[in-house]
Amino acid sequence: MSSETPIPGKPSDNNINAANREADQWLIDDFRVGDFFFASPDRQFRGSRKDVAVVSYQPASAETIHALFDQARQRGVAEPVMFGLVPFDVSRRASLAIPSHVDNAPVPNERVRQSDQSGRPQVANQKPVPEPEQYGEMVRKALGLMSEEGLRKIVLSRTMEVTLDRPLEYARLLPDLLSRNAHGYTFAIPVWDADGQTQPVGMMVGASPELLVRRVGDTIHVNPLAGSIGRNPDPSRDQQLKDGLAVSEKDLREHSYVVNDIARILREHCVDLDIPERPSVIGTDTLWHLSTYITGRLRNPEMTALELACELHPTPAICGYPTATAFSHLPDLEPFDRGYFAGLVGWQQANGDGEWALSLRCAQQTGEDTLRLFAGAGIVTGSNPDHEILETATKMETFMRAIR
Numbered sequence: 001m002s003s004e005t006p007i008p009g010k011p012s013d014n015n016i017n018a019a020n021r022e023a024d025q026w027l028i029d030d031f032r033v034g035d036f037f038f039a040s041p042d043r044q045f046r047g048s049r050k051d052v053a054v055v056s057y058q059p060a061s062a063e064t065i066h067a068l069f070d071q072a073r074q075r076g077v078a079e080p081v082m083f084g085l086v087p088f089d090v091s092r093r094a095s096l097a098i099p100s101h102v103d104n105a106p107v108p109n110e111r112v113r114q115s116d117q118s119g120r121p122q123v124a125n126q127k128p129v130p131e132p133e134q135y136g137e138m139v140r141k142a143l144g145l146m147s148e149e150g151l152r153k154i155v156l157s158r159t160m161e162v163t164l165d166r167p168l169e170y171a172r173l174l175p176d177l178l179s180r181n182a183h184g185y186t187f188a189i190p191v192w193d194a195d196g197q198t199q200p201v202g203m204m205v206g207a208s209p210e211l212l213v214r215r216v217g218d219t220i221h222v223n224p225l226a227g228s229i230g231r232n233p234d235p236s237r238d239q240q241l242k243d244g245l246a247v248s249e250k251d252l253r254e255h256s257y258v259v260n261d262i263a264r265i266l267r268e269h270c271v272d273l274d275i276p277e278r279p280s281v282i283g284t285d286t287l288w289h290l291s292t293y294i295t296g297r298l299r300n301p302e303m304t305a306l307e308l309a310c311e312l313h314p315t316p317a318i319c320g321y322p323t324a325t326a327f328s329h330l331p332d333l334e335p336f337d338r339g340y341f342a343g344l345v346g347w348q349q350a351n352g353d354g355e356w357a358l359s360l361r362c363a364q365q366t367g368e369d370t371l372r373l374f375a376g377a378g379i380v381t382g383s384n385p386d387h388e389i390l391e392t393a394t395k396m397e398t399f400m401r402a403i404r
């Protein structure tokens with residue numbers, strides 16, 4: 001679907017660029033469990049839960065993707081768009097689906113935060129798993145592995161089990177996530193747990209700052225983030241924190257493991273790679289991150305966005321370095337299953353163009369009023385357990401602020 005594609009739906013709402021929330025609210029109205037939403041900085045999609053053409057609950061592979069598009073075409077879907085979630089462990093089953101009907105719209109230049117806070121859910125109960133002190137212990141254990149086992153970096157995460165005082169309402173939640181994270185990737189994508197099922201068992205919902213792969217024709221964009229610090233409401237202190245991150249030896253080292261490993265894999269698949277020598281600093285609503293924006297051209301233009309994303313995943317941004325060593329230690333260190341957290345979330349067209357972000361700053365909706373939030377942080381020699389507890393709490397704030 002090119003950016004010239006006319007916006008289906010409401011002709012009267014075509015002035016999407018007007019800076020008011022009603023302009024694109026129609027894309028979110030009535031959004032429920034089972035619907036699909038994905039917004040990147042310049043385009044947003046909504047797929048309908050009604051008459052979903054095809055669903056696959058198989059590991060993501062080129063064959064699975066081709067089969068899905070073939071089936072959608074056989075069912076008469078004219079311009080199929082696949083949405084999906086790929087778990088952190090790509091060998092496990094992915095939730096991929098092609099809705100019968102998809103709307104898309106440009107993103108407004110500016111979003112106004114909803115001022116009406118009435119009727120917002122309140123957090124009735126929250127329980128960290130593991131407890132923060134236990135997370136600190138996990139960080140200490142990981143630091144021990146660095147001296148003993150040649151591990152350079154490992155990303156350790158924790159969760160928060162949240163119960164709300166009323167059912168989650170997407171029509172309220174999504175505009176809030178969008179207004180706070182206009183430059184990121186806001187998503188709400190259904191989760192299945194059996195092939196052939198028509199009803200999803202839950203949703204992954206969040207606002208990720210990190211693009212793994214965007215493919216437009218043979219051009220690819222990859223934007224790893226690693227090395228972070230929480231922001232401060234005082235502008236001069238906030239600027240100091242940003243400037244400090246740009247020169248922090250520990251964070252630049254943590255970032256370089258990610259970029260070097262991604263560059264190694266991209267060289268196999270791409271030509272004309274443009275990899276900036278130094279990272280820049282980008283801001284989300286809650287954190288500053290070191291960021292490297294990479295572009296290149298595919299050697300094999302048949303390679304789809306998701307295939308390239310699966311070659312790169314799991315990057316040291318969300319796993320560690322060396323990747324296989326970090327991956328093998330995670331089940332012993334983290335007392336829960338990551339599932340789709342720190343996996344891939346995105347969309348793709350039949351021609352292979354698409355966008356896959358990392359599913360971060362997110363939650364899995366596990367029941368009408370229950371959610372599991374996730375956050376992780378990269379640990380390298382020099383990391384401080386207390387700072388990592390704080391960083392993961394700050395990362396959860398992106399989502400917490402939208403439900404509190």
Ligand SMILES: C=C(O[C@@H]1C=C(C(=O)O)C=C[C@H]1O)C(=O)O
Binds near residue numbers: 157342361375
């Ligand atoms: C793991 C997360 O974020 C990742 C870890 C980062 C870090 O350690 O600095 C930064 C961005 C992400 O790559 C998360 O948000 O949960």
